[in-house]
Amino acid sequence: MNIHFPKEETACRLAIATIGISNMRPDSPIGFIGLGTMGAPRALNLARAGTPLVVWNRTRNRCAPLEQAGATIASDAAELFTRCETVILMLENDTAMDTVLDRLGPEFTSRVAGHTIVSMGTVSADYSKHPADDIRSAGGRYVEAPVSGSRKPAEAGQLVGMLAGEPEDIARLRPILAPICKEIFDCGAVPAALHMKLAINTFLITMVTGLAEAAHFARRHDLEMSRFTDILNAGPMASDVSRVKIGKLAQHDFTRQAGISDVLKNNRLVVEAARDAGIASPLMDACHALYSETEGLGLAEDDMISVVRAIEARTERALASTGIPPHNH
Template sequence: MTVETAVGFIGLGTMGEPMALNLVGAGTPLVVWNRTRERCAPLERAGAQVASDATDLFARCGTIILMLENDAATDAVLDRHGPGFAARVAGRTIVSMSTLSAEYSSLLADDIGAAGGCYVEAPVSGSRKPAEAGQLVGMLAGDPEVCARLRPLLAPLCKEIVDCGAVPGALHMKLAVNTFLITLVTGLAEASHFAARHGLDMTRFTEILNAGPMASDVSRIKAEKLLAGDFSRQAGIADVLKNSRLVVEAARSAEIASPLMDVCLDLYGETDTMELEEDDMISVIRAIDMRTETGSR
């Protein structure tokens, strides 16, 4: 494994772990690192090499995939405001698959380019189950030649990869997709709340939704979770709250209206205060329940 061929992967959380495992399964020479060292164990068992720290990983890899929580975590891994930044990114391709602020991503692209590196946005649409199945939808933004070169690398992760032009086109696209996803799931939660509070048969309600023209993979999964009272995490509340905030902030920056997402931001903020860190986004129904109980309509 040489620097030219080795691929680095940093960030082995809910999404990152199955994505990295799919890369190893596809034969990618992968080097991984995570701030919580124990999360590297499944990758090591699968055949990935584990770097001793971030500096070691950058030294060993020519392409580095980042699947990190936010802007601050990305800056920390890159040592963006420290003395190690240029050495980490010069001559390397940095692929950010995280959902970040579009404005931040644009500035990061400039800094990496000035230091002699190449930056590509590659956020994905999908939760943990599609990540495990290699069925995510990828969005690419950056230099067209570099994006074309990355497509075979990312193919084991995605059922489809769409070019979105220059940075931050992929992140703007991801936020647009998330607007639909978040309002869809929140609408389903409110519909279920309405049905339950009217004493309807929830099995029949779910059957009608699943058989109807609005049904989708997402709605079927979330409706079944509501019916079973299964709030186990696929897309976490904190992650959805972060995404909601990014959408609203981007809307404000562009001076466009975001009425549904404004409401969703409030609801996921209320859900986040309920200490439901391990719960799925469909548990937003609990915030709606709380509003009914307290008369906060």
């Protein structure tokens, strides 16, 4: 649902917003909402870089590390919007984003008018167009800023940023996001950054799933896993991602970096975007089934490489149907 304003009011709001953006106070703190697995390290990198920061999170105790790093804790979202002209949102889904912005409520205009809203979460590209239109109509600015990278790169400030929005807004945000991202790319107009993120995720998800299946194949053929790892790491297919994930597989370490629940959400967004555009997505369809099965095994909070558990479960079911004794690996 989009919010529409009379033509005269819209023109007035846009004029006020343009003046406000061009004369934005240099000492105005940056607002940051959403301190989950990926949000907290981004906010911490901003605070440690000396960025004046006001943060808020629905679960208050997650704010403690930010307060220790020098950030100010807002009592609620409304206070944060009052104090900050640029607000970064790292929220789980469109419902959370609508709630924080009060997009369908009476406080929406006061929260976004004269503000730059930066959405770093991964939501559907179709959804992103609606708050973009509504925020501009209310006299604010909107930038998509999804990233590529999991928790470890987030902690190291080594994410890859993808921005979509007005060129002047992107230019102003680049130095703000520098403590978070090692590189930042301009992707054009909304929702191009989210489409780019989904394209990158298509490769990431299929690559990691293929690695899990390859390791399962090697184990079931009694290959020496350390030799498998060495050969993979020495060859042309090796990458930063494969080296980390093969190490986790070898050590049976399924602690979360990019969780199954998050990967399944991203996989679903890719499949839905493909369907909307009439694009075939055979590999992502297969991955979606596997990650759904992994979540169904109670592994939603484990790392994405635990998709190997779903592959193992399929093997055991196949063996059981043929009467072949299961493999003891």
